[in-house]
Amino acid sequence: MTESSILSTECPERLIEILLVEDNPGDVRLTQEVLREGNIFNHLSVVEDGVQALEFLQQQGNYSHSPRPDLILLDLNLPRKDGREVLAEIKFSTHLKRIPVIVLTTSQSKEDVLRAYNFHANCYITKPIDLEQFIKVVRSIELFWLTIVKLPAE
């Protein structure tokens, strides 16, 4: 089966909602660009720190009308509230814990990897330096998480 055939059979009817938690505007833009080049019909929301991320997810403050994401791309080193804490709060919340969280970070440290999985991250990816590699990573995420994987309805 080719990639396009998967997409044609499994393509969801509604927009895929993705939340990107990332404080580096360069990274945000890069992710937006690469997702835009892809084939998945998605909507990307961006928050810049951990506090905003949790407000977004709990539909509080400025985010009272935010959509519930199907997938979260989470950086670890964030201002105000750290990505590790955000991950823990998501995974300890009965309401949010089913949302897949992909830790996408520059950190290569073993401790970070171990800790992320201990807090039930769904996968841990180190951002590649090379653009081609990065594009491959984003395509893989799209292919696996947004097409192959059957996500929970709510």
Added chain:
Amino acid sequence: MADQGVVLIVDDTLTNLEVLFDSLINADFKILVAEDGESAIDTANYALPDLILLDILMPDIDGFETFRRLKANHATADIPVIFMTALSETVDKVKGFALGAVDYITKPFQQEEVLARVQTHLRLRQLTKQLQEQMAREQAIRAEAEAERSRATNILESITDGFFALDQEWRFTYLNPQAEPLLQRKREDLLGKNIWDEFPEAIHSPFYQKYHRVATQQISVEFEEFYPPLNVWFAVHAYPAKNGISVYFQDITTRRMAQEELQRQYQRSQLFAEVTLEIRQSLNLDEILQTAVTEVQRILQADRVLIYQLWADGSGSGVAEEVLPGWSPVLGRKFPEEVFPIEYREQYRQGRVCNIPDVTDQKEHVPSCLIEFVQQFQVKAKLVVPILIKSELWGLLIAHQCGAPRSWTSFEAELLQQLADQIGIAITQGQLLDQETRQRQELGRSNADLQQFAYIASHDLQEPLRMITSYLQLLERRYKDRLDENASEFIGYAVEGAARMKTLINDLLAYSRVGTHGKAFEHIDCTASVKQAIANLKLSIAENQATITWDELPEVVADSTQLTQLFQNLISNAIKFRSVVPPTIHISAISQAENWLFRVQDNGIGIEAQYADRVFVIFQRLHNRAEYPGTGIGLAICKKIIERHDGTIWIESEPGKGSTFCFTIPEQA
């Protein structure tokens, strides 16, 4: 200075012998040395030294066994023995004392301590000898007198002993001439008088009981007793006689006093050894000082014992004190410079001992500023000795008598000085420990900094690099058609630069991790490490048709990962700097001066001697990047690994003749 005495040092470690030899020979001791127990026993038996310093840990027969044999031999039984032991072995010290050692000293040796202890015990030994000689003399005199008594008929008139006879009514019937000076009375005054009327103080004394025993039980008695009114010690032989009793007696005050003084000195020396043990068992400064004042107070029975620390500006304060109830404490009070002015401090620095039996005595010239102090704290007598550290005045050890004036004996002054020396040594050790603890903490901090750096390198430094690379590539990707060849080339260089930067950062990280992420050392077979390194380099070895051989390699105590990394870096370095012929690399190891010396020899291009050290410096490159790629981290990591294993690494090489990398690893970690 005359010879201080003969000291036999017994130690199987040559360096210890040298240290002790040097410190004692400088103080004018005659030194004999023995390197094992057997020869120590022979030497002691032949030379009869005044003192033996005996190491506990020795091969064949150890210090304790040597000690037992010395004590079992009549000739050497009386020679005092000081054990030498490591600081931590309290069990040994206790065992040593239990066996009858007079003292111990701890390794590493403190010169002043060794000297102080050796001098103390030699002095004690001398006193003991004198006393024994004196007793022998007295005995000889007495034997002579006895002999004469049996010869002469008018013996009683001529003997050196005093003699008197008492009748049944306790009246003097006869006194010989020698009795007069001994009893300090005239014969004619006593004859016919009742002894208990003339010496009424004797009624409630052992004299009374003993003489009555002779009279009632008709037995002879022998005893030594002090008679306070005359302030004399008597040795008495009393015999029953037909009409009463006969009494021979002599004045043994001198011998008794000497014996008692010796006894006192012995007890105090034992105390001194105990106190020293107490003081030196702790490395905590406050504890040391408090133990010292408590113990000194106990020994001297002084009303107040104070350790006074002098500060750089001449002022000072009490830092530890033991004071009997009823007298004001001095502790915590800060005193101005005037209390111990500079000239006094200088005198103390030179070892002055200040011994004032009565501070109100005008002859003592107590300075007026001190009189006020002395009155405030009710001081009547004081004894002050300096506490020196490395010949500098650290402070003073002070004993006060508050109730009444007190004549401090020279022995007390000496004892106090010896304890002050011990306190000085203990403080030095405490300070050393403090310093070491501080250094350890600093090392811990700097290690933590390094860890932090490693995290920054693995995360924060990567981020901007990724931005540079990714956006340059995005630029190229999106605008390829609109860019000319120059622009693509420029982007190429920029991307390559960023990639190199990433390699450098990763190398730096690997370098820093040698120190911070090392594993525990274990016994490693070097052959296994070499084989693992070769397996890791399989591709490169095949590509270059390299041949690697090795001799039998030893087992070492090392970090296994780092040892493999070391061989791997050295082999890959040899392959990289190969000549035109296929590389051959040989690894060998020999034992040399408690180290394993490894050699990794190749037939590569070699380097000039002037660059020999630079190859181990991080990021130093001797060749251009196109010819020999790499950042120049491999050998720097080798050096760091070897340093972590307490070894050294160097290169022996000539251009065109190959290189040999040599490194050492201690045989026993």
